Amino acid sequence: MSWSQEELVAAAYxxxxxxVLVYVAIxxxxxxxxxxxTAELVDLARAxxxxxxxxxxxxxxxxxxxxxxxxx
Amino acid sequence: xxxxxVLALIVAPEDADQxxxxxxxxxxxxxxxxxxxxxxLGAVKALLLLWxxxxxxxxxxxxxxxxxxxxxxxxxxxxxxxxKASWGVWWTWSSNQLVLFLVLFxxxxxxxxxxxSLEDGPxxxxxxxxYALFGxxxxxxxxxxxxxxxxxxxxxxxxxxxxxxxxxxxxxxxxSWGAVxxxxxxxxxxxxxxxxxxxDLRELREALQ
Numbered sequence: 001m002s003w004s005q006e007e008l009v010a011a012a013y014x015x016x017x018x019x020v021l022v023y024v025a026i027x028x029x030x031x032x033x034x035x036x037x038t039a040e041l042v043d044l045a046r047a048x049x050x051x052x053x054x055x056x057x058x059x060x061x062x063x064x065x066x067x068x069x070x071x072x
Numbered sequence: 073x074x075x076x077x078v079l080a081l082i083v084a085p086e087d088a089d090q091x092x093x094x095x096x097x098x099x100x101x102x103x104x105x106x107x108x109x110x111x112x113l114g115a116v117k118a119l120l121l122l123w124x125x126x127x128x129x130x131x132x133x134x135x136x137x138x139x140x141x142x143x144x145x146x147x148x149x150x151x152x153x154x155x156k157a158s159w160g161v162w163w164t165w166s167s168n169q170l171v172l173f174l175v176l177f178x179x180x181x182x183x184x185x186x187x188x189s190l191e192d193g194p195x196x197x198x199x200x201x202x203y204a205l206f207g208x209x210x211x212x213x214x215x216x217x218x219x220x221x222x223x224x225x226x227x228x229x230x231x232x233x234x235x236x237x238x239x240x241x242x243x244x245x246x247x248s249w250g251a252v253x254x255x256x257x258x259x260x261x262x263x264x265x266x267x268x269x270x271x272d273l274r275e276l277r278e279a280l281q
Contacts, residue, residue: 005093008157012096012150013077016103019146023259030266037273044280 076251079244087241093157098244100150102252104173107147108211110140110256111180115208118201130197131271133204135264137183139256144177172214179207 003011080098087094117133120126151170152162165171183203190196235242 003156005091005157008153009081009092009095012153013081013099015149015153016099016146019142020255023142027262027266030270034266034269034273037277041273041276041280044277048280 073251073255076244076248079247084241084244085238090158093154096150096154096157098248099252100147100154101245102249103143103150104147105249106252106256107140107143108215109253110136110143110260111176111211112208114140114204118204121197121201122205127194127197130200131267132264133201134187135260135267137180137204138263139260141177141180141184142259143256144173144180148174148177169214169217172210172217176207176210176214179210183207 076098080095084095084098086092114133114136117129117136121129121133151173155164155170156162163170183200186203187196187200190199235245237245
């Protein structure tokens with residue numbers, strides 16, 4: 001197959017363009033994955049935070065009530 | 073990049089010897105110089121890792137070498153296209169300059185094989201750093217081979233008498249070089265930020281689970 005000079009110049013610049021485009025697409029995919037993972041970790045941290053707070057709350061309520069009763 | 077493309081493809085005058093195919097010079101040479109720079113940067117970061125022992129240089133060295141490999145692949149591809157346009161062949165094994173650049177490129181491709189064959193940790197960081205430092209010795213050999221070659225197949229544009237091209241051509245080259253360097257810097261920062269975020273998230277996940 002014979003290539004004209006113009007086609008070869010276009011191919012050289014086109015290859016660079018495609019490489020950059022593919023690289024940006026890979027980075028965008030990775031960014032989407034990182035966003036998803038961050039959201040999962042936020043949910044996990046919130047769930048853990050609420051489960052950690054629950055016993056403290058339950059433990060503090062009778063004590064508070066006892067205090068109230070004692071005060072009255 | 074847009075300005076560089078306009079200058080390279082429209083504004084710059086056509087070369088008297090090579091014709092339109094000389095316009096590949098404005099993308100091929102800046103990419104090759106950027107590849108050398110990235111490999112050099114990877115070696116500097118590797119040296120800092122071995123010297124100071126700071127683990128963050130391992131990731132910086134890795135990302136720089138990864139960028140260098142991408143730009144190295146682009147150098148080989150655009151060079152092969154330019155060779156087809158100028159010499160009528162995609163590749164010639166008789167030219168030491170081409171073979172030395174291929175050796176440099178393959179050497180850094182093997183860096184990834186070494187890195188991923190070892191478990192994550194200080195040992196992998198140190199082994200990768202030592203390998204990256206060995207590779208940097210090939211950069212001046214590859215770069216000087218173009219100047220010291222006896223076959224004169226590969227053109228030498230920058231001599232002791234200055235650039236062998238017109239003012240517009242030189243300005244186009246400088247703008248293209250700046251654009252490719254800026255592109256490489258942005259890609260380096262984005263990839264590094266992504267890798268660091270990935271590592272932080274992994275650590276956070278381990279801490280939460």
